[in-house]
Amino acid sequence: MLVDDDAALRQALEAVLISHGHDVASAQDGLSALRAAVEIRPDVIISDVNMPHLEGPDAVRILKTLPRFRHVPVVLMSGAELPATGLAQVLLRKPVIAEQLVKLVEDLGWGSTSPPRPTHHPPARTSAPDGGWNPALAIVSLGPYSGTRCAVRICRGIELMHAQAARIDRLRRANMNVEESVRLYDRLVESVATLVQCLPAEAFWSKRR
Structure with missing residues (x-):
């Protein structure tokens, strides 16, 4: 699965x-990636970092709370230097060399016989909090699921995630303990992930009504 808001x-x-020879499902932002991921089971996730609605690391963090995505390898791409977060097997600096990406996909998809061991890392924003968050536009990114209550709750949960991540950053800068704040962030992520799992079922029953 390839996720990037730069269409070209x-x-x-x-x-x-x-x-x-690879089958590719693509998405234009993090929310669209969540929608695509619940419809398919990608062998590898390749995602840009800074995107509208939901940034790449946040989308990956949500997916990784779901058992079916826990061991799916991830490549994160960015034009800026990326800190190690434990979310990705590879951090790729843009501009991307296509041949390098092809080799990475082949190595990650078939080069390992055992799944990577999960690593927990506290949330870390890779950019400034999104001051232009628009819930209505974000919901539209969920495509066929946009008319469901789950979609509204997912977008609200992501908005709360962003606010909590910004709060954690402020506490860290003030050299304050962030343990409880990180635990709350993790619960928000798990809540959004649960709602993501419910999207297809709710969309199905909405059509039946």
Whole structure:
């Protein structure tokens, strides 16, 4: 699964991966990636970091709370230097060399016989909190699920996640203990992940009504 809000780059990388025999599902932001992920089971997730609605690391963090995604390898891409978070097997600096990405996908998809051991890391924002958060636009990103109550709650949960991550950053800068705040952040992530799992079922029953 390839996730990037830069349409030209996304289409170029998708074309290269397809030309090397890979099936590619693409998404334009983190929320769309959640929608795509519940519909398919990707062998590898390749995601940009800074995107509208839901950033790449936050989308990956939500997916990793679900058992079916726990051992799916992840590549995070960014034009900026990325701190190690434990979320990704590979941190890739943009501009991306297509041949390098193809080799990474092949190595990550088939090069390991045992799943990586999960590592817990406290949340760390990779950019400033999104001051332009628009719940209505975010809900639309969930496509066919946008009319469900789950979609509204997912977007609200993500908004709370962002606010809590910003609060943790402020506490850290003040050299204060963040243990309880991190635990609350983790609960918010788990709540959003549970709602993501419920999306297809709720969409199905909404159509039946």
